[in-house]
Amino acid sequence: MTPDEMKKLVAQAALEYTKGHAVLGIGTGSTVNHLIDFLADVKGDIEGAVSSSVMTTERLKKVGIPVLDLNDTGPLEVYIDGADEVNPHFQMLKGGGGALTREKIIGAASRQFICIADESKAVDVLGKFPLPVEVIPMSRSYVARELVKLGGQPVWRENVVTDNGNVILDVHNLTILNPKEMEQTINNIPGVITNGLFAWRPADVVLLGGPNGVRKLEKR
């Protein structure tokens, strides 16, 4: 089974969590794209979705699902999104697709965060995948120097402008033994909008797709 087939499998399994909810929060990425394709088949049950990126907005509109403003919907019951890494505490490293800030906002505004990923994303310690940090353009070099002081090697994701008009530094070689502390420390650097650690707001349910099917991990 290819990684993409595993993503498709797990996306289909996530449909269970959309039942009974007229408004959904929808993340960004190739796994979520499969979910949107499945949602197209049940769109009669969906009033609309709050989208975490321009890419997701376009895809939702294409399949005929109305895109709603989080300011109008109020708190959401469920947010479904992928991850670049997820640890045994359901803390995630996200933002490979550059949508981390809106993803973090919708995740925070939702009662349940469902993480969908292929099983290669499950790790013991976060940080092998470079940690994305969204920064205001004028602060890029300053923030990069501060990230070096934390032991990382920031690389500017050149030619990428986020949906919020900012830039991204991908931080390599960080040892993230305490994800909550690292999330807070990086977010305290002036110029940082947010970073891709989802430690303070971990997932509530993790669905992992693998060759033997979907493994469902729920918090006790």
Ligand SMILES: O=C(CO)[C@H](O)[C@H](O)COP(=O)(O)O
């Ligand atoms: O955080 C993200 C986008 O900003 C994605 O959820 C993450 O990069 C996983 O993507 P994919 O489903 O394509 O593997």
